[in-house]
Amino acid sequence: MTELQRDDNFQWTGDTVECESGIHWGIAEQANGVVAILVNSPGGVLTGKQVRVLAEIVGEDGVIKNTRRMASLLLIPKEKVGSALEQLQAVGLRVANLHKSVRNIAACPGKGFSANSRGDTLGLAKVLDETFYGTILPWDFKIGISGCPRNCTGVQCQDLGLMAEPRGKYSLWIGGSEAGMNPAHGTLMRKGIPLEQVIPVVKRILETYTAAAEEFGSELGEGSLVKLYHVLEKTGFERFGQAIEEVLSNPIVK
Numbered sequence: 001m002t003e004l005q006r007d008d009n010f011q012w013t014g015d016t017v018e019c020e021s022g023i024h025w026g027i028a029e030q031a032n033g034v035v036a037i038l039v040n041s042p043g044g045v046l047t048g049k050q051v052r053v054l055a056e057i058v059g060e061d062g063v064i065k066n067t068r069r070m071a072s073l074l075l076i077p078k079e080k081v082g083s084a085l086e087q088l089q090a091v092g093l094r095v096a097n098l099h100k101s102v103r104n105i106a107a108c109p110g111k112g113f114s115a116n117s118r119g120d121t122l123g124l125a126k127v128l129d130e131t132f133y134g135t136i137l138p139w140d141f142k143i144g145i146s147g148c149p150r151n152c153t154g155v156q157c158q159d160l161g162l163m164a165e166p167r168g169k170y171s172l173w174i175g176g177s178e179a180g181m182n183p184a185h186g187t188l189m190r191k192g193i194p195l196e197q198v199i200p201v202v203k204r205i206l207e208t209y210t211a212a213a214e215e216f217g218s219e220l221g222e223g224s225l226v227k228l229y230h231v232l233e234k235t236g237f238e239r240f241g242q243a244i245e246e247v248l249s250n251p252i253v254k
């Protein structure tokens, strides 16, 4: 089984961002010369202190754009990027990934906020982020969590979607794609996954995806052609189904 590697080291050179592992970090010069920094916030959650720092970075009349993946896009002059990165780090904020890793985790408000919710979403988004942030993957990987079948996060449109069921369990979809030329709905792989098994199951799916992308590399191509749903066209769902059952049949596998 392919061992997952993580890399959250990147360097801002003053002009561009460099990273040895090839992960694409969310810092990019825009057409008008302004630099956009994409700030990670699992489930879109920020503390008041963090919001204040984001406001300080962009300035009184600056712009913060919330993205569909619940991250915050800061638009600032290039010469401010270095100090902005230090300010973000000081309040526990990190730059989001674009490609070759896990994107900002999307989650609806869930338990404690939404009256409809069947289970936790924001806590799970935080744990998923802590576990998989900066994991090196074949291409970008979107995870979304909904707290009930009203499905405000659109779990079928994610590479991996989780939906809370009653009594602390989750249903799992894989292989969706919300954007691109060929958007696709994911497939329901499993119901009734206990909360404590969600992280081991996601880890095994990422391992299976990485190994299969390597195996079919020359047939797949590069870039978005290595997204999970393209890999699934080669492997079929059975390989992933078996990997999930293997984890669930052995609660001590982490």
Ligand code: SF4
Binding pocket: 108, 109, 110, 111, 114, 115, 116, 117, 118, 146, 147, 148, 149, 150, 151, 152, 153
């Ligand atoms: S998916 Fe359900 S729990 Fe989550 S915000 Fe929508 S209605 Fe509420």
